[in-house]
Amino acid sequence: MRYAGAAFLLVYAIRSIRSAFAGGNALQAEAHATTSLRASLLTCLALTWLNPHVYLDTVVLLGSISTRYAGWEPAFALGAITASFVFFFSLGYGARLLAPLFAKPVAWRILDGLIALVMASIGVSLLR
16 A cells, blocks of 8 residues: 555656646636525535545544543544634635635646645655
């Protein structure tokens, strides 16, 4: 699994570095895009309950870490819930604030380059 994970990350890094050099990406958000409340709620529910990371991160990762803190389960749960809320709240508002920046193709090239560096470093660390 280690080698498969490393291979995946290194291929991902190669794709990101290609994208960084090719460029041409830019965020083009619609200024007046409207969506119904029903469509928004259904999208939110689908992203929540159909996302495998919900189960991997919450059940497997947090569940296994929480066993180290016997007797502190309520505090651990409150901390996990608070961290999740702060993360997703920041992600939503951060995306809104960064939208003008990512309307420029150079920002995407820099982001792709950073992603390539991170993926390659994790992939190489798995091989060591």
